[in-house]
Amino acid sequence: MKLAMDKVISKEMTVRAASARYAVPKSTLGDRVKNLLEGKEATAKPCCSDNKGTFSRTFDRDQEEILYNHVKALDSQLMPLSKPEFFKLAYKLAKKLKIKNRFNKETRMAGKDFYYDFMNRHLYLRLRTAESTSLQSAVGFSKDKVNIFFDKLTELMEKYNFEPSRIFNADETGVSCVHNSRLKVMSVKGKKQVGKLTSRERGRNVTVLLSINAAGDQFIPPLFVFPRVRIDNDLKKDAPPGSTFDAQMSGWITKDGFLKWLKAFILAQISPLPSTSSVKYKIRENRSEKSEILTSTPYKNMLVEKKALIEEKKAKEEQRIKIREIKRKIKKEKDNAHKSNADKQKIKHPQTRKLASNAMKLVPRKRLNCNIPSSSSSRATSPSTVPTSSEITNCIICGESFDEDWIQCNTCKGWAHEQCANVEDTLFYHCDLCKKKK
Structure with missing residues (x-):
């Protein structure tokens, strides 16, 4: 009171x-x-x-x-x-x-x-259910032992700076195959004893070794140690994917079984894979060179020549790309012109074909534009102005000798590809060089 x-x-x-x-x-x-x-x-x-x-x-x-x-x-x-x-x-x-x-x-x-x-x-005392604890756990889990563990952990964390996804905690436990639930079931009134079937207990449990990282997103497949001589495939049913199985008469984990389970920590076998850093490393393609302060030295002249050569190559490449684009555009316009002008006069320059040794070789000819216009059925060609395929004739615009449709300038009598000329009226064609002279 x-x-x-x-x-x-x-x-x-x-x-x-x-x-x-x-x-x-x-x-x-x-x-x-x-x-x-x-x-x-x-x-x-x-x-x-x-x-x-x-x-x-x-x-x-x-x-x-x-x-x-x-x-x-x-x-x-x-x-x-x-x-x-x-x-x-x-x-x-x-x-x-x-x-x-x-x-x-x-x-x-x-x-x-x-x-x-x-x-x-004494209200600080209560009736509680005690948890079974082995002597080894009771002796090892003391205040002094725990302080030693955390001192070593602090030293390693300060030295290596581990991420939570790289810290794994492993523990083993014994699992009984006998269901010991005390749930009440429905039975007949007056029956002296109510039984329930369960698996047979042999006095030895199945040892299970589990591990998970501190982040909680990586689970290592467990290790099962059965108290038997050989592993039966029926024991592997419904087990987590990648689980390791071992058989020991004592039912305890041995050195060989533990090393076998440690292989699950290989990066390629961890599921899901740990998240790596998103840093992208660029591969260096050019060789490294020295950096110097240059005023007027032979090395500076060499660098200037090298830079000029690179710029020249770059200019040629750009010119080649432009020519390719022009040819592509000309070909597209040619296709459109063929569709709209079906009556346009053309003389195809056929390719020279390799026939048999005794066969006659075909001689391709080029189209001739006459100064006097005539109908398509009564055009006349002059033998002196129509070169054969044996003659070396180049286009007066692009300078190339492709086998394409040709047209002739009425002024200088030069030959040009129809795509390079890019004209609709091929009968009265005058090249750009002749127009400039006028």
Whole structure:
């Protein structure tokens, strides 16, 4: 009661919280706190010495503190007490201290009333489900060991600056093939025992080794170690893609099996592949050269000549591209002209074909433009102005000798490709050179 009143007056707890914490009546606690705040007298007897009729508590405050500290010490050592064990401990403590008690002498255990009264006064204690922990894990997972681990981890992170996608955490566990669920099922009323089929337990679990990175986007296929001599293909069904399987009579991971599983960390076998940096490296095509400050040296003259040669090559290439574009344009216009002018006169210059040795060679001829226009059926050609294919005749415009349609200038009697001339009236054709002379 005194502790509850102190907590309420110091405003550390409310009346309701202090009443539940120290197991005192809420109305009584409120009245006594009110009297103290108004300056009236209020009695506050120790809670463990309160006489509740003919019954009194077995342990006083100091003795209960000893029992409470002992329970916490066992819990910190991973040896927590169960409910029956706590009953036995309370009985032994009462016998050791030679305290008069009302515990059961036959079972040598304290009663449930003592347990619930003790738990109500010590709200930091709760009945929990313990998790099985091996001795190796308990010894290795100590504060000193954990500090050593984090010191080494900090040193490596500062040295190599690992990304989260490059940090993997691996752990092994034992998986039982027996389903131990305690779910309630529907059965016939009055049946003494309800059974449920499950797989046979041989006393050994299947060892599974799992690993995932700190970013959570890369999962390494697990390693399964079965307690058998050979691996059956039926055991591999429905396993994650890329899983590793090993068979050991002991069911434990061996060195060879672990090294086999480590091959899964090869970059080409990780799925999905880790995200790489988006930096693109450009391949250097030209050889490296020295950089110097030049004023008037032979090396400068060499660089100037080299630059002039590069510019000359570039100019020739541009001229070649322009000529190619002009020819393409001329050919396109020629195709359009052929469609519109079906009556245009042409003399095809056929290609010279290689026939048999005894066969006659065909002599291609070029078209002749006469000064006097005539109909297409009565055109006359002069043998002196029509060269044969044996003569070397070049176009007066492009200077090339392709086998295409030819037309003749009426002034200079020179021959030109019809595409190079680019005229519609081929009968009265005058080249550009003759027009300039005029």
